[in-house]
Amino acid sequence: MPHTIALGTSDTSIDYCVTLRPKGSDDSPMPQLSRIGVSLDSELLDRFDKFIAEKGYDNRSEAFRDLIRDRLVGTAVVVSKAPVVGTVTLIYDHHTRLLPEKLADLQHEHHEVVISTLHAHLDHDTCLEVILLRGKSHDVQQLADKLISAKGVRHGRLVMSSPETVLPHRHSHG
Ligand code: NI
Numbered sequence: 001m002p003h004t005i006a007l008g009t010s011d012t013s014i015d016y017c018v019t020l021r022p023k024g025s026d027d028s029p030m031p032q033l034s035r036i037g038v039s040l041d042s043e044l045l046d047r048f049d050k051f052i053a054e055k056g057y058d059n060r061s062e063a064f065r066d067l068i069r070d071r072l073v074g075t076a077v078v079v080s081k082a083p084v085v086g087t088v089t090l091i092y093d094h095h096t097r098l099l100p101e102k103l104a105d106l107q108h109e110h111h112e113v114v115i116s117t118l119h120a121h122l123d124h125d126t127c128l129e130v131i132l133l134r135g136k137s138h139d140v141q142q143l144a145d146k147l148i149s150a151k152g153v154r155h156g157r158l159v160m161s162s163p164e165t166v167l168p169h170r171h172s173h174g
Contacts, residue, residue, distance in 0.1 A: 038064075080138035085115075086160040088131040088144045095125055096152030103150060107131065110143045137162065 040048070048060070057063040094100050107114045115132040122128050131147065133140045140160060148156030 080136065080141075082137045082162045084133075084135070084137045084140050084160045084162040086133040086140045086144065086158055088129075088133060088147050089155075089157050089159075090127075090129045090131070090147060090153050091122075091155040092127055092129070092150075092153045093125045094121075094127045099150060099152040100127075103129065103147060103153075106143065106146050106150070110139070113139050113143050 048063070052060060052063045055063065057066075090103070092099055092103075107117065113133050113135040115134050117132070118130040120128040133143060137160065141158070144156075144158035147153070148158065
């Protein structure tokens with residue numbers, strides 16, 4: 001079984017490698033594997049390990065693969081030109097240099113996609129921002145990706161809904 005985890009610690013982060021294999025290849029005799037290195041701060045790794053223990057995973061690589069698959073499936077639901085609405089939820093520290101400006105700039109640059117923004121000052125440092133988006137799936141996804149990946153955003157999540165992709169409602173008249 002191709003489980004490879006290399007552990008090494010530095011001052012603030014823990015580096016480890018996971019081995020990825022294509023889904024469905026578990027039974028193949030020579031699965032094609034790629035190893036990647038991931039850096040995590042030790043607190044996040046502690047929480048990851050607790051998650052793994054709770055869910056009953058044998059090791060980190062297996063849990064990591066499932067999380068990746070889950071994320072990829074969750075973002076590939078709608079075709080790229082389908083009209084969607086979405087909410088992006090961001091948690092960030094507003095002291096992070098230039099981050100509030102960057103988030104505002106992104107929203108101005110894509111104002112045709114942004115319906116509204118709700119901002120709450122959760123505590124002295126932490127901001128919660130919920131951004132309502134509407135547009136083509138691809139445009140909504142792209143802006144959400146830029147917002148969530150902005151350096152200093154601690155947590156971000158896009159939830160999309162697409163009324164047009166919901167299966168048609170059928171009455172049975174029997
Ligand atoms: Ni704030």
